[in-house]
Amino acid sequence: MSAGQERVAPLPPLGGLGFARWAWRQLTSMKTALILLFLLAIASIPGSILPQQGNDPLKVKEWIAGSPSVGRLLQSLGFFDVFAAPWFAAVYLLLFISLIGCVIPRARQHWRAMLAPPPSAPRNLDRLGGTVTLDVNVAPAEVLAGAAEYLRRHRWRVVSGPAVTTDGAQWVSAEKGYLRETGNLVFHVALLLILASVAVGGLFGWKGNVIVKEGGGFANTVTQYDAWGGGRFVDSDSLTPFSFSLDSFDVDFEREGSQRGAPKYFEAKVTYRDDPAAPQQESVIEVNAPLEVDRAKVFLVGHGYAPHFVVKDARGTVVFNDAVVFLPQDGNFTSTGVVKIPDSEPQLGLRGLFLPTALIDKIKGGQSVFPGPDNPAVFLSAWTGDLGLDTGMPQSVYRLDSESMTQIGLGTLRPGQIWDWQEGSGSVMFTGFDRWASFQIAYDPGKEGALISSALAITGLMLSLFVRRRRIWVKVLDPAGATTVVQVAGLTRSSSLDDIDLGALTDDIDALVREISRAEATPKEHL
Amino acid sequence: MTTSALAQASNAAIYATMVSLTFAMVAFAVSFAAGRRRVPAVAASVGVREGGGSVAVLTRPSDADEQPEAGRRSANIAMSLTWLSFVLLLAGVVMRGLWAGRVPWGNMYEFSISAALATLAAFLFLSLRSDIRWLGLFVVIPVLLTLGMAVTVLYTEAAQLVPALKSYWLVIHVSAAVVCSGAFTIAAATAGVGLLKGGLERRAVARTGSSDGVLARVPSVERLESFTNRVVAFSFPLWTFAVVAGAIWAENAWGRYWGWDPKETWAFITWVIFAAYLHARSTAGWRGTKASWIAIVGWLAFLINYFGVNFFVNSLHSYAGVS
Numbered sequence: 001m002s003a004g005q006e007r008v009a010p011l012p013p014l015g016g017l018g019f020a021r022w023a024w025r026q027l028t029s030m031k032t033a034l035i036l037l038f039l040l041a042i043a044s045i046p047g048s049i050l051p052q053q054g055n056d057p058l059k060v061k062e063w064i065a066g067s068p069s070v071g072r073l074l075q076s077l078g079f080f081d082v083f084a085a086p087w088f089a090a091v092y093l094l095l096f097i098s099l100i101g102c103v104i105p106r107a108r109q110h111w112r113a114m115l116a117p118p119p120s121a122p123r124n125l126d127r128l129g130g131t132v133t134l135d136v137n138v139a140p141a142e143v144l145a146g147a148a149e150y151l152r153r154h155r156w157r158v159v160s161g162p163a164v165t166t167d168g169a170q171w172v173s174a175e176k177g178y179l180r181e182t183g184n185l186v187f188h189v190a191l192l193l194i195l196a197s198v199a200v201g202g203l204f205g206w207k208g209n210v211i212v213k214e215g216g217g218f219a220n221t222v223t224q225y226d227a228w229g230g231g232r233f234v235d236s237d238s239l240t241p242f243s244f245s246l247d248s249f250d251v252d253f254e255r256e257g258s259q260r261g262a263p264k265y266f267e268a269k270v271t272y273r274d275d276p277a278a279p280q281q282e283s284v285i286e287v288n289a290p291l292e293v294d295r296a297k298v299f300l301v302g303h304g305y306a307p308h309f310v311v312k313d314a315r316g317t318v319v320f321n322d323a324v325v326f327l328p329q330d331g332n333f334t335s336t337g338v339v340k341i342p343d344s345e346p347q348l349g350l351r352g353l354f355l356p357t358a359l360i361d362k363i364k365g366g367q368s369v370f371p372g373p374d375n376p377a378v379f380l381s382a383w384t385g386d387l388g389l390d391t392g393m394p395q396s397v398y399r400l401d402s403e404s405m406t407q408i409g410l411g412t413l414r415p416g417q418i419w420d421w422q423e424g425s426g427s428v429m430f431t432g433f434d435r436w437a438s439f440q441i442a443y444d445p446g447k448e449g450a451l452i453s454s455a456l457a458i459t460g461l462m463l464s465l466f467v468r469r470r471r472i473w474v475k476v477l478d479p480a481g482a483t484t485v486v487q488v489a490g491l492t493r494s495s496s497l498d499d500i501d502l503g504a505l506t507d508d509i510d511a512l513v514r515e516i517s518r519a520e521a522t523p524k525e526h527l
Numbered sequence: 528m529t530t531s532a533l534a535q536a537s538n539a540a541i542y543a544t545m546v547s548l549t550f551a552m553v554a555f556a557v558s559f560a561a562g563r564r565r566v567p568a569v570a571a572s573v574g575v576r577e578g579g580g581s582v583a584v585l586t587r588p589s590d591a592d593e594q595p596e597a598g599r600r601s602a603n604i605a606m607s608l609t610w611l612s613f614v615l616l617l618a619g620v621v622m623r624g625l626w627a628g629r630v631p632w633g634n635m636y637e638f639s640i641s642a643a644l645a646t647l648a649a650f651l652f653l654s655l656r657s658d659i660r661w662l663g664l665f666v667v668i669p670v671l672l673t674l675g676m677a678v679t680v681l682y683t684e685a686a687q688l689v690p691a692l693k694s695y696w697l698v699i700h701v702s703a704a705v706v707c708s709g710a711f712t713i714a715a716a717t718a719g720v721g722l723l724k725g726g727l728e729r730r731a732v733a734r735t736g737s738s739d740g741v742l743a744r745v746p747s748v749e750r751l752e753s754f755t756n757r758v759v760a761f762s763f764p765l766w767t768f769a770v771v772a773g774a775i776w777a778e779n780a781w782g783r784y785w786g787w788d789p790k791e792t793w794a795f796i797t798w799v800i801f802a803a804y805l806h807a808r809s810t811a812g813w814r815g816t817k818a819s820w821i822a823i824v825g826w827l828a829f830l831i832n833y834f835g836v837n838f839f840v841n842s843l844h845s846y847a848g849v850s
Contacts, residue, residue: 030810037803041796041828048792048836055786083787198785207782259686266690288694288780299782442782450784454771458764465760465805 027094028101036095043091047082050074054081096195103188110181117159118175121473131489132513140170140476140484143516147474147488148172150515156472171475176468183463190457194450201446206230206239208441211325213306214434217245220296220441240443242293244272247282249303249435253372261331261371268300268437285439295443302438304328305335307354307378310429311344319344323434326354327398332368338400340387349383349400350428366412378430380411382421468492468504472512488513533626534685540619541640541678547612548671554605555664559744561598598744602660609663613647616674620644627685632701633692635837639677641701642833643670645709649758653713659754661745665716696776703769708829710762711801714755715826718819721751725816752815755822756808763801770794793832800825 026032051059060080064071078085125131136143148158151174161171208228212218220243222228222236230236251266268285274294285291291298304327311320319341326337339350357370358377366379385405388395395401411419413430420427470492477485490505620640624631631637650666653659688697724742745751773794778784785791804821807813 030806031813034803034806034810034813037799037806041799041803044792044796044799047787048789048796052787055788254687257684257686259683259689262686262689264687264690265693287690288696288776290779290782297782299780301781440782444778444783447778447784451771451775454767454774458767458771461764461767465764 024101027098029098030102033095033098033102036091036098039091040095043088044082046079047088050079050082052080052082054083092195096192099188099191103185106181107185110178110185113181114178118157118173118471120159120161121171121173121475125473125475125487125489128489128491131487132509133485133487134513134517135483135485136516137483138516143476143484143486144170144172144474147512147516148174150512151472161475171473173471173473175471177470179463180467180469181464183460183465183467186460187457187464188460190453190460193453194457197446197449197453199446200449201231201444203231203233205442205444205446206234206236207443209301209438210441211436211438212246213323213325213436214246214249216436217243218439219243225441240294240296241275242272242296243276244270244291244293244298246270246437249437251303251372251435253370263371266300266303266437268303268439270298285437295445297442299440299442300437301440304436304438305333305354305356305373305376306434306436307337307352307376308431308433309339309350310431311339311341311348311350312427312429313344313348314425319348324352325397325436326352330368331371332357333371334368337398340389340397340400342387342389344426346384347387347389347405348426349385349387349402349405351381351383351400351402353379354433355379360412373433376415376433378413380413380419380428382408382411382428384408470505470508472505472508474512474516486516488516533622537619537622537626538678540615540622541674544612544615544619544643545671545674545678547608547615548667548674551605551608551612552664552667552671554601554608555660555667558598558600558602558605558660559664561601602663605663605667606654606660609647609667610651613644613651616640616644616647623685627687629688630698630701632697632705633686633688634681634683636677636681636683638701638705638833639673639681641705642708643673643677645705646670646673646712647709649706649709649713653758661742662713662716662720665720666713669712669716691780694776694780696772696779700769700772700776703765703772707762707766707769708833710758710765711826711829714758714762715823717751717755717758718822720745721748721755722816722819722823724748724751748815752819755819759801759804759822759825763798763805766798766801770798789836790832793828793836797825797828797832800828 051063053060060075063080064075074080078087082088122128138146144160148160151158151172154176156174156176157178158172158174161173206229208222208225210218210225218224220239220241222239228236247269249266249268252264254260254262254264266287269282270285270291271280271282272291272293273280283291285298285300287300290300304325306323306325308323309320310318313319320339320343324337324339326335328335333354333356335354335356337352337354339348339352341348341350353366355366355368355375355377356372357368357374358366359369359375360366360377366377383400383402383405385402388401388404408425409419409421411421411428413419413428415430415432418427418429470490472488472490475487475489477487488509490509492505620631620637623637623640627633627637631641646666647670650659650662720742724745725748727742728748746754770791773791774784777786777791800821804818804825807818807821
């Protein structure tokens, strides 16, 4: 996509084919490519300002709820999912079509140029400017042979002129830097390959999130995920059958300084197996160190607390005994969650606030002041009645639908404490807490391709920017003369008129001139 | 040295850099004012003639570029002060790293002082190869602004890296991005000087028939544009590399190599704009003024990515350490 000249499109000739040709020429013109590049940049901007469905669906909901009319309009136009929007796709697809339309003819042209010998010397080298003329005491054939040998040694493609031309001159013509255009083409093709790799990842890859408590396990089936999404060609019934369990989760927080409360490290110790028949293996998953199982990768993306409760009913039978995942609400892990006990009579529900380092303020109420469990406490509100689980409507495990329930009390508990909510009608004990970790598990078959294509793109880019395409001619003006008059001249073929090209060419010419002059200083064999 | 002594020394070095750079700025400005003189418009003629098609014809630039005596001394003083500033800033950044016990790229304060260092380094490196004292003023000003912003708004005590940053990719990805910040700044500066000079020349020629002298000592507009092109040609592959390295790291840390996080989006926008710049350089009618504007817009996109995304957008890259 970097044709040297602007193509001036003629007026569209009549007829469908003529118009198609005209449209194609317009689309593949450099100016169109430029405009499409700008459009691509501008089209990306809303994706960085508005919340995006793919990154933060909750924020999108909030945004639309905040200003419904504008929100719905923006949503229908795809502004909350810019990078999947048809208009965004239109821009990059047009850009890629324009790219293909430019790369193909240029590749053909480059192929021909690679096969063709360097062009013969122009009649008048003086016209090129920067020409060096020197008078040497060496036979013309020797000068030209020496120059050709020197140029070949420096990896120029060299052609020698005819023994006798119309003006009697003999010449050597050389060209170098074909890799510039090769690099340019490789770069643009690599961009297409990156796009293809992204598409492969999108169609054949999948990604899911799951929360696992300490001591808990996970097997790779869609039903075990909290959220899962896969490409069109993924068979969600036959995911790779690996499994793992979270043996323990360790975390430590900064206690001093301005970054107090920031995590110092966290790591999840897991035991896993590639498939149910495979032997167990142990591993530690950290933030920058995912676990790779059967081409899928397990990433540690979050963590939190799971307070453990033992609930008894009026008769003293244990109706609930488990750790419950509470979701952190702030940097100090003030966490909320609910306990649902459908097996008690009547049904019971608990709403809870877990504070790892509780500070109880008379006015603000309870809050956590440090993410580590220095002084854990839970605030509970207990509800009795119908949990609404039998309606058939799916319910979130993190929300208690208290519409048909009545509150029976509020309690504050430290580890080991018991709260009897109504004399003899039941109790809850806060026995302590486990930790949980959330994992993102992803399989992307396109990523290796994307990586290789990117490496190819960078290589091609560097060749296309740093290699200088240039020609040099050495010409003996009057082979029959008393001394040999040699002219050396050159041309750069870069389209950006960069003076570094000219600098490189000047250096080449100077080096060649030195080489020719040196030949004169050495004793001659035939005079 | 104890850590608190290192901390004090690092901060002192940064402040000393700012003092020294302020003097450098004044000296550069003086050299500009002293260089003010009238020259015929022809003096700014093109060093390169365009041949047929996309073929450039070699014309050797005349070596006898006359150097006006006035202002040379203050320009030399300014260059010495810039070297001094570079050494001081290098010391400040290194001591910051020693204080923190890691590479000094953990928060925005550290990114900023490193970016300032990279910009000075790029300028001084280029100054060894060609006489670019005329560029000094336009490099020192953004560097001073960056350092000023760093010590006032962005300052944070050195602390351990958050776990997400604990990776050798930090060194690879951030060093490439920091070098690009320096190179993009230089490119934008030369593009800006070229636009300014071009505009002044056109106005002066229209009014008096000769070009005004404020920027007379600055190379011709064409040479400035060519210079900008070289710097962008150097930084564009490096920026591509920085983005790819970031993607590899993201794949390792977050489970996907590209997720249109705001930081990624703006890195992409910056990339696209500089790609457009390189294309514009080989499109007739876009090569000059328009291309220069594109280089400046690309630099602005880079700045938005650095400051805007860290402060105003909720991004996975929110490592500012500033609340």
